[in-house]
Amino acid sequence: MAKDIFKEFKEHSVAEFFKKNRQMLGFSGKVRSLTMIVHELVTNSLDACEEADILPEISVEIKELAPENYIVTVKDNGPGIPDNYIGKALGMMLAGTKFHRYIQQRGQQGIGASGCTMFSYITTGQPVKAVSCNGGRRKEYEILIDLKRNKPVVNRISDEPTEEHGITVISQYKDVKYEKSNKGPFEYIRRTALANPHATITFVDPLGETSVFPRSVEKNPPKPFEIKPHPLGVTTHDLLEFAQHYGSEYRKISAFLQDIFSRLSANKVAELKEMAPDVDFEKSPKEMTWEDAEKLTKAFQQVKWIAPATDSLVPIGKEQIEASFRNIFNPELLVVTERSPKVYRGGIPFTVEVGVAFGGGVKDADKKGEIMRFANRVPLLFDTSGCAITETVKGVDWGRYNLRNFDEEPIVVLVNFVSVYVPYTSAGKLAIAPEEDIQNEIKFAVMEASRGIQKYISGRRRATEIATKKKVITRYVPQLASDLSSLTGKSSDKIEKKLISIIENKYSGGNGGEEEAPRKEEGEPEGEEAEE
Amino acid sequence: MSENTKKKLTELGKKMVKEIEEDKSPEFESTLRTKSNTIYDEGIGCLRLGEKQETRKFVSVAQARTFMQTVAIATKTKQFLDQNLHTSIRGLFYQLKFSLGENMDEDLFSEQSESNALIEDLEVALKVKREDLNLTTDRKGFVAGPMRIRDRFGGEETVIDCAKQGRSGWSIPSDVDNDMEIEKVKADYVLVVEKDALWQRLNEDQFWKKENCLVVTPKGQSTRGTRRLLRKLADQKLPVYCLMDCDAWGWYIYWTIKTGSMNLAYLGRDFSVPEAKFIGVTMTDIEEYGFLQKLTIKAKDVDLKRAEEMLGYPWINRHKEWVKELKLVLKTKKKIEQDALQGQRLTFVGEYIKDKIGNKRWLP
Numbered sequence: 089m090a091k092d093i094f095k096e097f098k099e100h101s102v103a104e105f106f107k108k109n110r111q112m113l114g115f116s117g118k119v120r121s122l123t124m125i126v127h128e129l130v131t132n133s134l135d136a137c138e139e140a141d142i143l144p145e146i147s148v149e150i151k152e153l154a155p156e157n158y159i160v161t162v163k164d165n166g167p168g169i170p171d172n173y174i175g176k177a178l179g180m181m182l183a184g185t186k187f188h189r190y191i192q193q194r195g196q197q198g199i200g201a202s203g204c205t206m207f208s209y210i211t212t213g214q215p216v217k218a219v220s221c222n223g224g225r226r227k228e229y230e231i232l233i234d235l236k237r238n239k240p241v242v243n244r245i246s247d248e249p250t251e252e253h254g255i256t257v258i259s260q261y262k263d264v265k266y267e268k269s270n271k272g273p274f275e276y277i278r279r280t281a282l283a284n285p286h287a288t289i290t291f292v293d294p295l296g297e298t299s300v301f302p303r304s305v306e307k308n309p310p311k312p313f314e315i316k317p318h319p320l321g322v323t324t325h326d327l328l329e330f331a332q333h334y335g336s337e338y339r340k341i342s343a344f345l346q347d348i349f350s351r352l353s354a355n356k357v358a359e360l361k362e363m364a365p366d367v368d369f370e371k372s373p374k375e376m377t378w379e380d381a382e383k384l385t386k387a388f389q390q391v392k393w394i395a396p397a398t399d400s401l402v403p404i405g406k407e408q409i410e411a412s413f414r415n416i417f418n419p420e421l422l423v424v425t426e427r428s429p430k431v432y433r434g435g436i437p438f439t440v441e442v443g444v445a446f447g448g449g450v451k452d453a454d455k456k457g458e459i460m461r462f463a464n465r466v467p468l469l470f471d472t473s474g475c476a477i478t479e480t481v482k483g484v485d486w487g488r489y490n491l492r493n494f495d496e497e498p499i500v501v502l503v504n505f506v507s508v509y510v511p512y513t514s515a516g517k518l519a520i521a522p523e524e525d526i527q528n529e530i531k532f533a534v535m536e537a538s539r540g541i542q543k544y545i546s547g548r549r550r551a552t553e554i555a556t557k558k559k560v561i562t563r564y565v566p567q568l569a570s571d572l573s574s575l576t577g578k579s580s581d582k583i584e585k586k587l588i589s590i591i592e593n594k595y596s597g598g599n600g601g602e603e604e605a606p607r608k609e610e611g612e613p614e615g616e617e618a619e620e
Numbered sequence: 621m622s623e624n625t626k627k628k629l630t631e632l633g634k635k636m637v638k639e640i641e642e643d644k645s646p647e648f649e650s651t652l653r654t655k656s657n658t659i660y661d662e663g664i665g666c667l668r669l670g671e672k673q674e675t676r677k678f679v680s681v682a683q684a685r686t687f688m689q690t691v692a693i694a695t696k697t698k699q700f701l702d703q704n705l706h707t708s709i710r711g712l713f714y715q716l717k718f719s720l721g722e723n724m725d726e727d728l729f730s731e732q733s734e735s736n737a738l739i740e741d742l743e744v745a746l747k748v749k750r751e752d753l754n755l756t757t758d759r760k761g762f763v764a765g766p767m768r769i770r771d772r773f774g775g776e777e778t779v780i781d782c783a784k785q786g787r788s789g790w791s792i793p794s795d796v797d798n799d800m801e802i803e804k805v806k807a808d809y810v811l812v813v814e815k816d817a818l819w820q821r822l823n824e825d826q827f828w829k830k831e832n833c834l835v836v837t838p839k840g841q842s843t844r845g846t847r848r849l850l851r852k853l854a855d856q857k858l859p860v861y862c863l864m865d866c867d868a869w870g871w872y873i874y875w876t877i878k879t880g881s882m883n884l885a886y887l888g889r890d891f892s893v894p895e896a897k898f899i900g901v902t903m904t905d906i907e908e909y910g911f912l913q914k915l916t917i918k919a920k921d922v923d924l925k926r927a928e929e930m931l932g933y934p935w936i937n938r939h940k941e942w943v944k945e946l947k948l949v950l951k952t953k954k955k956i957e958q959d960a961l962q963g964q965r966l967t968f969v970g971e972y973i974k975d976k977i978g979n980k981r982w983l984p
Contacts, residue, residue, distance in 0.1 A: 124882075152725055211850075213772045494917070557681045560681050560684060561678070561679060561680070561681060561684040563720065563724060563726070564678075564684050564685060564687075564688040564720070566720075566721065566726060567688050567692065567720055568646075568678065568687070568691055571633075571688075571691045571692050571694070571695040572633050572636055572637055572640075572646075572691060572695075573696050574693060574699075575629065575632070575633030575691070575695045575698060576630065576633040576634050576637050578637050583637060584638045586641065586643070587640060587678070589643070589647060590640065590643055590679055591679055593643070594645070594679050605636060
């Protein structure tokens with residue numbers, strides 16, 4: 089079964105390019121690079137486990153060898169990787185199973201793990217070690233990339249029988265730095281655990297401190313399935329690529345269009361022909377030119393389409409997010425939205441999940457006004473400012489929800505953007521492009537969740553106010569009791585106890601007491617009087 | 621008197637303790653001391669507080685501190701009475717300026733203005749004067765003339781003859797009620813002059829002896845003691861004549877003696893002398909006494925503003941004489957100081973006063 093997954097590997101010669109442009113993979117900045125490495129490897133592990141229907145158990149360990157020199161070990165209990173795919177999986181850029189597929193997935197281009205191999209090699213000259221347990225065999229490899237030819241160089245070191253399954257990837261890096269910040273590996277792992285409540289993740293930091301994020305849900309999420317793209321969801325570039333890629337399977341462009349796209353019937357082809365009379369629908373898709381593609385996508389915009397199917401989306405789920413939040417933060421208050429899918433660019437289905445956690449463990453963790461961004465469950469830690477999620481959440485009028493100082497409140501806002509196609513702003517996959525449809529939906533979802541906490545917070549504020557009132561009055565009790573005692577000869581203790589019980593009674597049970605009478609108006613000063 | 625005040629203070633405490641025993645927030649009720657609750661009592665002819673009441677509760681965030689402070693003042697002044705010791709309102713403030721507790725960054729009182737206001741509240745609520753609470757005020761006024769005062773003070777009793785005080789006169793104490801009484805007054809009337817300089821002139825001229833009157837100077841605005849003494853003298857059916865500057869300050873001093881002031885309206889009748897007359901200096905004097913013509917000075921803005929305000933007060937504009945006088949001030953934009961009366965001849969003042977009183981040429 090695992091074998092099927094790796095059949096679709098395709099080869100792309102881009103290693104050289106990315107060597108020169110490693111920032112495009114997210115490898116820029118020392119902290120960011122290390123987080124990206126953890127991200128790529130953990131994402132692969134989660135995907136592999138889920139595809140094989142195994143509840144993920146992943147452990148990540150970062151060891152410091154020397155300053156800015158670390159060994160990263162990521163181990164999972166997935167299916168492992170068969171011998172003939174290990175090189176492609178870890179040693180070939182863009183060898184994705186996922187390229188050109190309209191399916192909800194964590195990564196969109198399979199450059200991740202190989203990118204790590206490349207980064208390791210160019211900073212340390214060391215190969216990546218991998219131990220794959222698959223099909224009853226435990227095999228240990230050393231893997232390099234031949235950068236010129238984008239070819240993996242795989243050296244098998246051992247091969248022995250085993251009962252286990254899973255893969256361990258051990259790789260060394262320089263020019264990276266571990267930091268326990270909001271952008272570091274620990275936070276990445278914590279957020280990954282938050283968005284993947286079916287996974288148990290263990291993290292060992294360079295100081296040897298172990299954090300375990302146990303799973304809170306005993307079931308893998310349903311597998312998302314592949315859908316055909318909707319005509320409104322593609323660009324000229326996409327269309328041309330589809331034609332190049334799948335064109336040989338079709339004789340005519342008209343047949344290619346009907347088969348490759350959803351909602352594109354023979355009737356619609358007729359409409360498109362009218363809209364784009366210059367395009368020859370009878371020629372082979374292989375012969376499609378940029379101009380043809382441009383005219384066709386323009387025509388797509390003019391035809392009325394049935395909206396795309398949205399049942400291919402698999403959100404984390406309300407209950408799962410709740411369980412996960414309780415597990416990791418145990419907040420005082422938690423509101424999670426459950427919203428129906430929407431469509432952006434007219435053709436790409438997506439859904440937005442928002443969880444707002446307030447107070448309690450959030451406060452203890454010293455989280456203030458924190459926005460946790462996710463795309464298909466993957467935490468987005470970088471490029472905060474350019475992201476549709478950040479911009480939208482920051483743009484909400486928090487004052488309306490009794491959270492005037494959003495940045496100072498003990499609040500965590502989780503936003504998970506779920507889609508078959510995530511419009512990232514760059515290949516580093518760190519920020520979602522601010523498209524209007526997406527921003528609107530995020531806004532509505534955040535507002536929906538915020539309404540839930542608004543009531544609670546105002547109630548809580550009131551309770552605090554009452555407690556403050558009580559305190560303000562109570563502090564004067566001893567003095568008053570002692571004065572009344574000396575004025576009347578009655579016991580000061582008794583008066584004091586009685587007064588405290590009167591105050592308690594007045595400010596108990598959510599009753600804040602009647603509105604305070606305003607202080608008398610100030611006596612108007614008038615001239616000077618010889619008074620003293 | 622002091623027994624009565626002590627009783628009132630104890631009763632206040634007992635009432636509060638009773639409320640506490642009944643599981644109620646203790647309350648402090650007093651007459652509202654605001655401008656809107658200040659009325660002019662035509663019957664008596666003075667300013668006093670209206671009927672509006674204010675109830676302060678301890679179990680209330682806005683009022684708890686003030687409430688506690690009020691009771692602290694009541695308790696402290698009760699102790700003064702018990703010990704038969706007096707202090708000033710500043711002395712009281714220092715007695716009560718202490719921390720509320722070891723860990724509390726808050727004093728019982730932090731500003732004297734806080735305690736001053738609450739002393740007035742207590743005076744109103746208990747219908748006592750601060751002097752009854754053994755709180756003294758600074759002395760300022762002086763008297764000379766045929767009056768004997770019996771003063772029991774510091775365990776001794778002294779009889780003071782105000783006709784035998786030489787050049788300095790008898791200094792009016794802050795409290796002329798407690799442990800003090802007017803034994804005998806043989807004067808025909810009381811003359812109040814605004815300035816000490818004029819009082820010294822009249823004293824040197826032996827005016828009080830020649831005229832058989834009491835000459836008093838409040839030295840500017842009257843202290844409570846001076847006002848109270850004037851009230852007591854008026855109670856003995858002595859006419860009270862006032863000689864002030866013809867300007868804003870002079871008028872104000874006069875009207876405070878006569879009707880009381882807005883600020884101290886709570887003092888009411890005990891501190892006002894509605895019978896008082898204003899013998900001068902007036903604008904019409906300029907016509908009568910030609911030499912004054914050259915001795916007027918330009919009225920300041922404050923004088924004109926004050927004159928306009930006074931025309932708006934019902935207790936002033938009911939007197940057509942005052943309306944005429946003030947309008948004249950506004951028209952001529954001039955004022956005259958009482959010192960001008962010495963301009964021609966030092967001893968002219970006496971003649972002026974005799975003329976005014978003898979011919980009843982005064983303003984009401």
